[in-house]
Amino acid sequence: MNNLTLKFMRNAFLLLAVCLSTVLFSCKKDKETEQSGSEAVKSDTADTTLIADRGWPREAENNSTKLVYYQPQVDDWKDFKEITARVAFSLTPKDGKQVLGVASLKAETLVDKDNRSAFIKNLQVTDIRFPALDKKKVPEMEKLFKETLPKSGDPISVDRILADLSHTKSPSKGIASKNDPPTIFYSTNPAILLIVQGEPVLVPVEKTDIQYVVNTNWDLFLDKTTKDYYLLVENIWLTSKDVAGKWTKTTKLPSGLSNLPSGQNFDDVKKMIPPPSSGVAPEIFYSNKPAELIAVNGSPKFEKIPGTKLLYIDNTENDVFADENKGQYYVLLSGRWFKSKDLTGPWSYAGNSLPADFAKIPKDSPRANVLSSVPGTQEANDAVMLAQVPTTAILKKSDAEAKVKVSYDGGTPQFKPIEGTKMQYASNTQEKIIKVGDLYYLCFQAVWFMSTSPNGPWKTCDSVPKEIYTIPPSSPVYNVTYVTQTTTDTTVESSSTAGYLGAFIIGATFGAILSYGTGWYYPPYMYYGGLYPIYRPWPYAYGGGAVYNPWTGGYAAGRRVYGPYGAAGTSAWYNPATGRYGRSASVQGWYGGRTAASTYNPWTGNYARTNQGHNAYAQWGHSAATNGNQWAQTGHITTRRGTAIGYETSGGNKGVITHRRGGGTTIHTNNNVYAGHDGHIYKKDANGNWSHYNNGNGGWTQAGTLGSSKKSGEGIQNRANQGLGTNGSGERIQRDNKGLGANGAGERMQRDNQNLGGETRMGDGMRDNFPKADQTLGQPNKPLGEAGRPDVTRDLDRSAISRDRGEMQTRNFQNIQRSGGGFNGGGFRGGGGFRGRR
Numbered sequence: 001m002n003n004l005t006l007k008f009m010r011n012a013f014l015l016l017a018v019c020l021s022t023v024l025f026s027c028k029k030d031k032e033t034e035q036s037g038s039e040a041v042k043s044d045t046a047d048t049t050l051i052a053d054r055g056w057p058r059e060a061e062n063n064s065t066k067l068v069y070y071q072p073q074v075d076d077w078k079d080f081k082e083i084t085a086r087v088a089f090s091l092t093p094k095d096g097k098q099v100l101g102v103a104s105l106k107a108e109t110l111v112d113k114d115n116r117s118a119f120i121k122n123l124q125v126t127d128i129r130f131p132a133l134d135k136k137k138v139p140e141m142e143k144l145f146k147e148t149l150p151k152s153g154d155p156i157s158v159d160r161i162l163a164d165l166s167h168t169k170s171p172s173k174g175i176a177s178k179n180d181p182p183t184i185f186y187s188t189n190p191a192i193l194l195i196v197q198g199e200p201v202l203v204p205v206e207k208t209d210i211q212y213v214v215n216t217n218w219d220l221f222l223d224k225t226t227k228d229y230y231l232l233v234e235n236i237w238l239t240s241k242d243v244a245g246k247w248t249k250t251t252k253l254p255s256g257l258s259n260l261p262s263g264q265n266f267d268d269v270k271k272m273i274p275p276p277s278s279g280v281a282p283e284i285f286y287s288n289k290p291a292e293l294i295a296v297n298g299s300p301k302f303e304k305i306p307g308t309k310l311l312y313i314d315n316t317e318n319d320v321f322a323d324e325n326k327g328q329y330y331v332l333l334s335g336r337w338f339k340s341k342d343l344t345g346p347w348s349y350a351g352n353s354l355p356a357d358f359a360k361i362p363k364d365s366p367r368a369n370v371l372s373s374v375p376g377t378q379e380a381n382d383a384v385m386l387a388q389v390p391t392t393a394i395l396k397k398s399d400a401e402a403k404v405k406v407s408y409d410g411g412t413p414q415f416k417p418i419e420g421t422k423m424q425y426a427s428n429t430q431e432k433i434i435k436v437g438d439l440y441y442l443c444f445q446a447v448w449f450m451s452t453s454p455n456g457p458w459k460t461c462d463s464v465p466k467e468i469y470t471i472p473p474s475s476p477v478y479n480v481t482y483v484t485q486t487t488t489d490t491t492v493e494s495s496s497t498a499g500y501l502g503a504f505i506i507g508a509t510f511g512a513i514l515s516y517g518t519g520w521y522y523p524p525y526m527y528y529g530g531l532y533p534i535y536r537p538w539p540y541a542y543g544g545g546a547v548y549n550p551w552t553g554g555y556a557a558g559r560r561v562y563g564p565y566g567a568a569g570t571s572a573w574y575n576p577a578t579g580r581y582g583r584s585a586s587v588q589g590w591y592g593g594r595t596a597a598s599t600y601n602p603w604t605g606n607y608a609r610t611n612q613g614h615n616a617y618a619q620w621g622h623s624a625a626t627n628g629n630q631w632a633q634t635g636h637i638t639t640r641r642g643t644a645i646g647y648e649t650s651g652g653n654k655g656v657i658t659h660r661r662g663g664g665t666t667i668h669t670n671n672n673v674y675a676g677h678d679g680h681i682y683k684k685d686a687n688g689n690w691s692h693y694n695n696g697n698g699g700w701t702q703a704g705t706l707g708s709s710k711k712s713g714e715g716i717q718n719r720a721n722q723g724l725g726t727n728g729s730g731e732r733i734q735r736d737n738k739g740l741g742a743n744g745a746g747e748r749m750q751r752d753n754q755n756l757g758g759e760t761r762m763g764d765g766m767r768d769n770f771p772k773a774d775q776t777l778g779q780p781n782k783p784l785g786e787a788g789r790p791d792v793t794r795d796l797d798r799s800a801i802s803r804d805r806g807e808m809q810t811r812n813f814q815n816i817q818r819s820g821g822g823f824n825g826g827g828f829r830g831g832g833g834f835r836g837r838r
Helices: 003-026 135-148 158-165 255-259 356-360 368-373 378-388 397-403 466-470 478-482 790-819
Strands: 031-035 038-042 058-062 065-069 073-078 082-092 099-112 117-129 155-157 183-187 191-195 202-204 210-213 219-223 228-233 236-240 283-287 291-295 302-304 310-313 319-323 328-333 336-340 391-396 415-417 424-426 432-436 439-444 447-451 483-487 491-496 503-506 513-516 525-527 534-536 546-549 554-557 571-575 580-584 636-639 642-648 654-660 673-675 681-684 690-693 700-702
Touching: 058 135, 065 135, 073 158, 082 135, 099 135, 099 391, 099 681, 117 135, 117 158, 155 158, 155 790, 158 378, 158 790, 183 191, 183 283, 191 291, 283 291, 368 378, 368 513, 368 546, 378 503, 378 513, 391 397, 397 447, 397 491, 432 466, 432 478, 447 483, 447 491, 466 478, 478 483, 513 546, 673 790, 681 790
Parallel strands: 183 291, 191 283
Antiparallel strands: 031 038, 058 065, 058 636, 065 082, 073 082, 082 099, 082 673, 099 117, 117 155, 202 210, 210 219, 219 228, 228 236, 302 310, 310 319, 319 328, 328 336, 391 491, 415 424, 424 432, 432 439, 439 447, 483 491, 503 513, 525 534, 534 571, 546 554, 571 580, 636 642, 642 654, 673 681, 681 690, 690 700
C-alpha cells in the first residue's frame, strides 16, 4: 500500500469521525412538543446541503485507477425509481494510458425533494464500449471501470434528470377533478375573506363570558351576554350581530376579551387589546363554504405583456389577466383557470380554452410564475413531472410501529362508505384509516400499517391492497393513493408523491398541469359529545390562496386577505391532558398560521419544521431517504469542490460526508462530453458542430467527415465562455458572468467566475487529458458503425440543450436555497419574494 493511499485512508478516517459525530448530534431523537394544546411533532433536520449535486464531471479513484465520468444522459426513469442512462468517461489505470469509453447504466434512486437530489443505489453496468481500445485490453478496462465507479450514494440534481426526460417522458393522465368555480368575490377597497364553514362552532374561553369560533380563518369571538360578534383583522376590531351581516369598526370590547389566557392561540390577539384607534376598517366578504377573493388595491392598473394581447392587473396579489382579443378576464386560483366577461363575475372554468398567448408570457415577466399552470409550457411539464417523483424514507419497522397513535372522537370508531367501492373510511378521526373487507389499513405519516382491529395494534404492511388505489378523488381520503411501500424483514421503504400533500395533476387532452386540491368539497366533521365540540374539516381546494412554488414543487398559502390561519380549514380539538383547546393552519404557507406556523398540512395532518413545509415524514424525524441513513454503501466521489465519502458504521448508520478541498488535484475537463446512442463518444465545439472520438487514430473527427485528420489537440473549448445552449423554449442561455434569474428577494444571481456548484472555471491554455493522435490504442472491440449519423446528432443536440437547462435550474435552486428566498415565511408573494414587486 503506497503512501498516498495510506494518507487518504487516514484523512478519510479522521473526516469520518468528525462528521459522524456531527451527524449523530444533529439527528438526535425527535421530541414531541405540545403546541397550543395540540400534540405537534417537531423534526430536527440535518444539514443535507453537504450532499447536494456538486456539478459535473466527477472523479473517482480506486487503487490508483482514476475515473472521470460525465453527467449521465438519462433515457428512462421507470416509475421515477429505476433509472437507465448512458455515461461517457475516461479511465486511467495505474501507470497506464488513459482510455475513453461509453457505459450503459441501470440503478435504483432515492429522492430527497427538499434538496432536489436523487441518490443512486445498487448501480449496475449493463454495457461498456471502448471505441479505440485494443480488443485484448477490453476485459481489464471493463473490470477497472466497474471497480472504480461508485455503486451508491452519488447524488444528481433532480432538475438535471427531468431536463433530460422532458423530451421523451409522457405526462401522467390527470385525475377526474371537479373544476366548478368557487364563489369568487371582487373588491377594489381593502377587504378580507371571512370563511365560516357551516354554522359557527363556539368554544368557551375559561373564566370569561367569551366564546371563540374555531371553524374560521380569522380571530372571531362571541360575547355570550350581548350576542355580539367581534372580529380582529390585523390591528382593526370589528363587530356585528351576524357573522354574515354588516361589520363596523369598534374601539369598545367586552371585558372578557381583556382576560384571554396566555399560551392558547390568543397571544397575538392580546397585543391588540385595547383596540388601536387608527386604521381603516376593511370590507368583509363572508362565505360559509370555501371561496376566493380578488382584492385589487384601488382601480385596476393594467400592464401590457410584450409580444401578446394580454394585460395583467399589477396592483393585486392575485393572478388576473385580460385578453384584448376575446374581451375576457382570466384568474388563476389553486392552479385552475377561470374566465369571465366582468371582474365581478360570473366565472366559469377555462382550463380547456386558455388563449395561446399565455404560453408566450416572457420568462422575465412579473407574471412568469403562472407559466407553471399554462398547459403545454416547459414550466407546466416540469411541475407535472416533479409531482410524480417520489420522496422516499426508509424506517425500521419497530420504530415506526412504536410511534403510531390513533384516537377516535367519542371513543368508538365510525366508518363511512367510499363512493363507488366496497371500502369504508374512518370519519371521526384525523388519521386516514381504510377498511378493506375485515382488515383495517392506516396511512400514518406516509407509511402504511395494517390491523385486524380499528384500534390496533398496528403493524407495517408488507403489501397494500390494490383496491385502495381505486379510491376516487371525490373521497376525502383520496390522497393516500399516492403512497406506496416495500418492506424487508426489518425495514419499510415508503414512497410518496405530491398528491399525498394535496397537489394533483389535472388535464391531459389540452396538456396536463398541477393544481391544488381535487376541487371536490368535503363537508367538515363535527362532534359535540365531549366537554368541548370537536371540529375536523377535510382539506379543500379554495380559500387558502394556494400558489405553486416551483422550487418546492408544492403549493402554499400566499395571500394575507385569507387570514392568519390560512383558510377556514382549521382543525380544532380538545386535549384532555391539558384541558386546552387548539387549532392549526390548514395550508402550509409563507405567512403562516399563528398556531402551527407554516408547517401544518391538512392532507397529512402533519406538523413539520422543514424549509418548505412539504414534509411527509415529520413523525419519523426525517423528510428524505438521505436522512434515513440506509442508502450509502461504498465509494467516494470527487468533484472540483471536494470529496464525498460514503460510510457505514458498525451500528448500522450510513450516510455521506463531504470534504471541501482548498487545494489539490482538480479535474481539468468540463462537462462537454456525451455518450451517443450508437456507442460513440461525442463533444460539441463553439460553432455547434459535433465531433466523435475517432477509433482509427485516437483523435477527434467532426461528425459527417469520417476519416478527416481534424483532431481536438487543443482541448475542449470551455462551454462556460461560449453561451452555447438554448433552453426548452429555444431562448439562448447567456453564461458569461450573467445572472440566471432572480432569487427570493428579487436580486440578480451573479455567476461570477464559477460554474455550477462553485467550481473554478477552466483558465485559458488548459488542455484536456484525452488521448492524442500519437496514442493510437488499436481497433475497437465491438463494431460501432458509422459515427455522426443525423439521428444521433439530433439526439445529442437535445441532450446538450437539456444539460444546459438542467444546469441552469440546478444553479438557480441552489442559489435560492442558500439565500433562503422563496421558502420560509417571508413572502413568496406579496412579501417581496418571488415576484420582487412588493
